[in-house]
Amino acid sequence: MKMAARSWAWIIAMAVAAICVNATEAHAQMFINELFFDPPGSAADATHEYVELRGTPGASLANHYLIFVENEDNLSHTGGAGLIELIFDLGSQSLGSNGFLTLRQKANQFSVYGNYAVDPAATDLQNTGTGVGYGSGAGSSIGASNVGSGGAPDGRIENSGFTAMLIRNGGDPVANAPTLGFDLDVGNNGLDVATGRTDWTILDSIGIFSERFEAWDPDFNVPLGRLYGAVNFGPETAESTPGFVPNIEPGTTYLGTDFEIEIAARWGNSTGQAPDDWHISNVTDNSLSGFTPGGSDFRQSVGDPHPTGPLESTKNVPYGTVLTNTLGSANYPLNVAPPLAGDFDQDGHVDDDDLNNEWKPRFGVDLDGADFLDWQANYGSTSTDAVAANGAVPEPAAASLLALAIAGIAINQRRDNRRRG
Known part of the structure; x- marks a missing residue:
């Protein structure tokens, strides 16, 4: 007995979904989400x-490390640039049920850290x-x-700056693990x-001259x-420092801020490697x-004099906005704006990444399928849009295979309906 065309279409659609699931699970995504370092x-x-x-x-962090690499050098290029100066061994940990992990410092009797x-x-690791x-070392409970x-x-x-790298060690778990003072x-x-060390994978990285x-x-x-991040930031700009050219890795980017940097946070739940994916601030x-x-409610700053000095934010976040109230959850502006339907990664944009x-x-x-329709209807919208986009939306190339399967289901269902009629 031949299988109905509609059944074949459903099988194709489910196979496409399964392939996508397996491909994603094989390479779990991980990002440096926020660094409050000064x-x-x-x-x-x-x-x-x-x-x-x-x-x-819930992803396991076995063989994962967060390392901080020295950025400072001297004119003879015999300084410490490239040396590993701080390591968080994450191997015994896993991300929380919401996908976040925090590393916090020790409180003391003079601190209202709570x-x-x-x-x-x-x-949450403190x-x-x-x-x-x-x-x-032995004095740390968080590796x-x-x-x-x-x-x-x-x-x-x-405080003076660094390159932070979230790495996965695919080599010997002991001999190939990062060590303090190792020169990359x-x-x-x-x-x-290019990956920092043989058999390492750099999952995410950001460089900062603060x-x-x-x-x-x-x-x-x-x-x-020198900075080694996929994306890099610093106070110097070509306008304020004529002739300035940053020392960064080939193919990476640099954005000058024209102000001191104290905190770096991904914009919403962004996943890209461009300056626009980050909010850099004082x-x-x-x-x-x-x-x-x-x-502990540190606020968006301006340069002197307060409150009328120049804004010190790459995203024009208003003066006085609390920036340290999103630990373990989505960064600003998603903590103050309702999510946009179809913005599944909550980075403020409905795009192919979703x-x-x-x-x-x-x-x-x-x-489910209803969520796919939300994504399709709002494709190209941002969380700042007053209303979701309406009408037909250009179909992204990344969705073509899935769209064919869905189209096959619809066509064959119409054929079945005609036969029944």
């Missing part, structure tokens, strides 16, 4: 910094070891180790191995430090911004 006030560096990662809910609220669905800050200023562990991220750039002229004159020597007008505890004295990276692997789990 809280206002020197004392806060040991208590109020935090790191946030994001990816596939003001940071973390989404209970996230994996150092309770004997070491200050994130701790180091941190660092060289610190002058070689002494200080349990914090270096012998000669300070670029990564010796203060002026780390990237450029003003006396000799030559490049100084924050403040100035009372004019609405900051609570002694609190179909390929979210709808396909989640089809039959928490998303």
